[in-house]
Amino acid sequence: MSSIRAIVIAHAKLAQALVSAVDVIAGRGSEFRALSNEGLGAADVAATLKAALDETGAQVVFTDLPAGSCTLAARRLLRDRPGLRVVVGVNLPMLLDYALRETPGGADVATAAERGRESIRVVDDASVR
Amino acid sequence: MLWTTPVSVELYRIDDRLIHGQVVVGWGKPLGAEFIALVDDEVAASDWEQDLYRMGVPPEMDVYFDSIESAVARLPDYVADQRRGILLTGDIETMRDLASRSGMIEYVNIGGVHHRPGRHERLRYVFLTPQEEEQLREIAHGGVEVSAQDVPSAAPIPLEEVLASRGSA
Numbered sequence: 001m002s003s004i005r006a007i008v009i010a011h012a013k014l015a016q017a018l019v020s021a022v023d024v025i026a027g028r029g030s031e032f033r034a035l036s037n038e039g040l041g042a043a044d045v046a047a048t049l050k051a052a053l054d055e056t057g058a059q060v061v062f063t064d065l066p067a068g069s070c071t072l073a074a075r076r077l078l079r080d081r082p083g084l085r086v087v088v089g090v091n092l093p094m095l096l097d098y099a100l101r102e103t104p105g106g107a108d109v110a111t112a113a114e115r116g117r118e119s120i121r122v123v124d125d126a127s128v129r
Numbered sequence: 130m131l132w133t134t135p136v137s138v139e140l141y142r143i144d145d146r147l148i149h150g151q152v153v154v155g156w157g158k159p160l161g162a163e164f165i166a167l168v169d170d171e172v173a174a175s176d177w178e179q180d181l182y183r184m185g186v187p188p189e190m191d192v193y194f195d196s197i198e199s200a201v202a203r204l205p206d207y208v209a210d211q212r213r214g215i216l217l218t219g220d221i222e223t224m225r226d227l228a229s230r231s232g233m234i235e236y237v238n239i240g241g242v243h244h245r246p247g248r249h250e251r252l253r254y255v256f257l258t259p260q261e262e263e264q265l266r267e268i269a270h271g272g273v274e275v276s277a278q279d280v281p282s283a284a285p286i287p288l289e290e291v292l293a294s295r296g297s298a
Contacts, residue, residue, distance in 0.1 A: 011150060039254075040243055041146060041242075041243035042145055042146045042147065044244075064150075065150045066187075067150055067153040067154065067185035067187070068150040071185060072185060
């Protein structure tokens, strides 16, 4: 089985860019397979994701938009893959946390999702006074 | 015309991804769409598929699922609805049938028909078989304005230009 722990699938070149950023920051880009939905109909997005999951043995999928075709494809695959976990709304802090943490029992996915959520802040001039 | 006629179905769109980012965010936000009517016989027959599509849509947006049959019957209600809406089909044939049977559609947007064996590239997001090209012509011959436009900020490309295009536009 490959060393890839998760698939990142998103619009345009977003997944590739996020994985490349993980590699630059932490040297752990090889833990992810990056996929795009570019130029693909719904059935082909699902087929591409399924093939990547089969090939890598990964059990985790990160997607970008809740209503997007990548998320829909991942949710579609959940029906036949009870062990699969899908995290919607991927961001860089989330992927970094996942790359640098490996917890037995798979709690690392939930922790990474929480880190991603916590990382979102609104910073204004009041916060630096 | 899409932007000038005050009807509540603002967009009749052919998109093989059905409900996805471009529709919900790209079109839904600027149009102020409050409902989506998804017309697809297969989805209309499957609760599981309907749950899948409904889950991705923001809570303030309603989604209605129709077969071609039920869509023909309900289209007058959608058009009379006080809210703005988007009607989606996953393929050209469904839109053709709906347009010809209802006689209520004035404008059809080709939003995404992606690559599949047997289809030829016309635009970056439009690949067509000869049969699908004919179906689009049939829609247009019925007096419907047909153009391709993936996102609102792009210029609509009239059907004849789409069919004359050799791809990568």
